[in-house]
Amino acid sequence: MLTTTPESPQHKRVLRMRDDWNKGVASTLDENRRTKENVDTMRAAKQVHLELVKAARNTNDIYGIQILLSMTASFVLITSLLYNAYVIIWLKLSSEEFSREMIPLSCWVFFYASKLFAINHVCAKTSAEAANTGDIICELYEPSTSKEFRAEIRDFTLQLIQNPLTFTASGFFNLDYTFIHGVIGSVTTYLVILIQFGDIQKPDAILNSTMFTNYTNTTEM
Numbered sequence: 347m348l349t350t351t352p353e354s355p356q357h358k359r360v361l362r363m364r365d366d367w368n369k370g371v372a373s374t375l376d377e378n379r380r381t382k383e384n385v386d387t388m389r390a391a392k393q394v395h396l397e398l399v400k401a402a403r404n405t406n407d408i409y410g411i412q413i414l415l416s417m418t419a420s421f422v423l424i425t426s427l428l429y430n431a432y433v434i435i436w437l438k439l440s441s442e443e444f445s446r447e448m449i450p451l452s453c454w455v456f457f458y459a460s461k462l463f464a465i466n467h468v469c470a471k472t473s474a475e476a477a478n479t480g481d482i483i484c485e486l487y488e489p490s491t492s493k494e495f496r497a498e499i500r501d502f503t504l505q506l507i508q509n510p511l512t513f514t515a516s517g518f519f520n521l522d523y524t525f526i527h528g529v530i531g532s533v534t535t536y537l538v539i540l541i542q543f544g545d546i547q548k549p550d551a552i553l554n555s556t557m558f559t560n561y562t563n564t565t566e567m
Contacts, residue, residue, distance in 0.1 A: 381492040388486075388498040392505060395479060399511050402472065410516035413465065417515055417525075420458040425533050427455045429540045462529060469513035469521035476511040 487499045513521040
């Protein structure tokens with residue numbers, strides 16, 4: 347039972363209780379509204395991320411054969427051009443002839459190497475950014491958030507695990523920095539083989555040329 351005192355009249359205490367109740371209801375409604383907005387935002391972000399991954403995969407599927415042929419051609423041409431540059435270096439050419447032969451070769455090597463690096467760099471960065479989304483989402487997982495919001499974060503994380511974004515050359519190999527390292531190693535290996543094979547052929551060619559000259563001279567005599 348409420349009692350009235352000069353310091354705390356009954357009607358003032360009733361009004362204060364009603365104000366406190368109204369504030370509590372308003373605070374609860376505002377919290378529920380913010381929770382719903384956060385859940386809707388997380389759900390929308392999850393859907394947008396899934397659509398972006400699908401779009402990236404479709405683009406990769408469309409240009410997969412073209413990328414495969416481009417990477418193969420770049421690898422073969424880089425190897426061939428570097429071997430030609432090695433041969434030109436060992437030829438006794440004048441400075442003008444050397445420049446005329448080496449400058450185009452260097453430009454073509456730079457062009458194909460840049461194309462190979464650019465494609466793999468973009469694919470690797472895109473895959474890394476897609477994977478980094480999971481780290482950002484996990485930072486929002488806190489006990490102070492609502493159960494619905496945490497459930498959306500768990501679903502988003504599961505979606506990222508089940509649908510990683512990777513770019514491939516028509517499924518033959520992944521396009522990333524590992525492929526660049528592999529190309530560098532393969533080009534070096536094939537260059538060593540070609541150089542060794544060329545060094546073996548040189549004495550044979552000289553011997554055959556000498557034998558042919560001697561045979562010609564003997565025949566003429």
